[in-house]
Amino acid sequence: MQLHGWGRFPRKDANLLEPSSPESFLEIVSEKEIAGSLIARGAGRSYGDSALADTVLSSRFLDSFLEINSTNDTIRCGAGVSMDTLLKVVIPYGLFLPVLPGTKYVSVGGAIAADIHGKNHHQDGSFCDHVERFSLLLSSGKTIECSPTENKDAFCATCGGMGLTGVILEVTLKLEKVPSVTIQRKSIPAANLEECMDLIEENEESKHSVAWVDCLAKGEELGRSVLHLAEHSQIGTKEYRSRKGPSIPFSTPSFLINKFTTQLFNNSLYKLRKQTAKRRSVNYDAYFFPLDNIRNWNRLYGGKGFIQYQLVLPLETARSGLREIIDRVSESGKGSFISVLKKFGNKNENLLSFPIAGYTLTLDFKNEKKVFPLLKQLDEIVLANKGRLYLAKDSRMSEDVFKSSYLSWEKFLEIKTELDPECRFASLQSTRLGLT
Amino acid sequence: MNILLIGATSAIAKAVSRLYAERNARLFLIARNEARLKVLADDLTVRGAQSVDFHVMDLADTENHANAVSNAKSALENIDLALICHGSLPDQETCESDFEQAAQEIKVNGLSVISLCTEISKLLKEKKSGTIAVITSVAGDRGRQSNFIYGASKSMVSTYLQGLRGKLLPHDVHILDIRPGLVDSPMTAGLEKGVLWSSPESIATKIVNSIDKKKHTVYVPGYWRIIMATVRSIPEVLFKRMKF
């Protein structure tokens, strides 16, 4: 069966297995006959090739809840449960997920494997900072319990480890108490990158902070943007809500996303946001997951798919580095639909986790030949500025770039080898990056 | 609402039970795998079910049906809805050469359902309310070469339900025949999936809707009504040559 990530590039013919219980996962993993590489897959919302291998083990049926404890605000569930389903269950208790990505359709397992971050990273850290424990199925067929205190090495290698240590089966999460799920949003337009970053620094006490950047604007307006700040409203609804917008039924011809339409989109977006440069109450679903309202929007990039490029630069180099990157992108005219800028807080102990104290920028590019040389140039700027790229978005980074930016890779490999001596868990990505 | 779910660990049943858990229903589950029943019971509790009890049995053992249904009755007090979901997709070739196998499949997909309906009808008749909903299949609409033991069992149930519907009308008991098309569940794990396939979750939403609306026979998704009308309209001279 042909599989791909959210970017619809690359694709791979894989043997997709959907075990219906943890026991059947164990049977499959213990079965030495399965030749080739083996990797877990959640909701397939990573963009590149991290969940692609010869045999792919879907966590689709690990979708059960085990327990909710409203005294100490924890929930235990299977790794295949989605953020959406979690929200549906926890919101009525006055609880919320402490870290949410830009789509509610990722699985808990995928969230741990990529140690995902939300718009509140500068205050609350990343997803795994709120994971109390999980069970991990190793290639030996043994299941171990991992937490920040138990099997700590395995914990730190699995959080952000892109599925390479084993299959996460059951997870205990710490939840957050919230006064309501209504979000007070404040949007502030910024004339350029400098101004935007100043605004971000000035508003650090705001819980959620993220800027939408127009990466096509040039000169004075380079990096013009809108900063969205948000808090949970003290008074508001405590009801779960999930909008179900229209779906893009098939890949549209990719010329729909050419320079012109992208520019148009970015322009109108800027104007739209400018008008609403004041406080507004919005539902959490609209605030956290604006893109979920159009299902399968990834098909808009055409049959060949697209590439998402997310980088982070440390604080010291962020201002000049980002300017250089946005400059290069705006010059190329290959700018993306949506570029997102956000400030990260400090890094955690997980070996391959992406966030480091600094600024992260996310760009989308249609998959076309001319984009690859541009991305190579961006890689060089990122490296020169001591930054790195996010593995959950990556489909093309070279081994060199990876190893010279993820400096703990050797330590990671040591632990992986201990947990998976025959190196059965491997993905297209891990092979490309020289990890397997 | 008090609900008896039979074949509760099936993918479709699981999805339906979660929707009722969200409505804070009281649930009684019957299936043959105890470990998976336990997991499901915990899951439904977290999702909001008021109470969840279960009973473990092989549903082919029709002699134990009365006992199982009476357990459900004692746990739930009243049964407002009984949903029968279990089924098995046999290997047609094997069934053609091995009657024992065919008979077993007919028992699981056909006779066991009739036996359960018999027991449940007694309770609902007495109570003078409630719904019996059964998952049959579009495969029962016409006997196809590739799948007619399964199809025959399902159409037996559909025909039975038509009669039962009339019989129970004076007792205010409602009968729903649910005919899914192609569903991406463990039953169809090995098959290549295309555009006509639905997820158990989307099927479940449609099932719950049909139960709410007291429908008689539903195709899920609805377009299968048109597809099957077309399939039924193919002249037999042609149809007998079709290998699908």
Ligand SMILES: Cc1cc2nc3c(=O)[nH]c(=O)nc-3n(C[C@H](O)[C@H](O)[C@H](O)COP(=O)(O)OP(=O)(O)OC[C@H]3O[C@@H](n4cnc5c(N)ncnc54)[C@H](O)[C@@H]3O)c2cc1C
């Ligand atoms: C619209 C959109 C917005 C996004 N916004 C953000 C964001 O704001 N912040 C952010 O950090 N990320 C974001 N992402 C990326 C996404 O959160 C990550 O890629 C996440 O890993 C996806 O989870 P998944 O369940 O889809 O995993 P998959 O894509 O299926 O898999 C991703 C990785 O996780 C591993 N994995 C999955 N399940 C398991 C398991 N049970 N055990 C072991 N390994 C497992 C896989 O092997 C693979 O390496 C976004 C993605 C999209 C499409």
Ligand SMILES: NC(=O)c1ccc[n+]([C@@H]2O[C@H](COP(=O)([O-])OP(=O)(O)OC[C@H]3O[C@@H](n4cnc5c(N)ncnc54)[C@H](OP(=O)(O)O)[C@@H]3O)[C@@H](O)[C@H]2O)c1
């Ligand atoms: N999937 C489709 O495309 C499709 C299409 C039309 C109709 N249907 C019907 O939909 C219903 C649900 O199926 P599904 O798609 O959800 O597949 P499923 O998950 O495989 O469900 C079938 C269930 O039936 C149970 N079962 C089979 N024989 C049993 C027995 N002797 N005793 C107890 N339980 C038994 C199985 O139990 P175990 O889990 O213990 O094996 C399983 O839970 C079935 O009636 C099926 O015929 C399905």
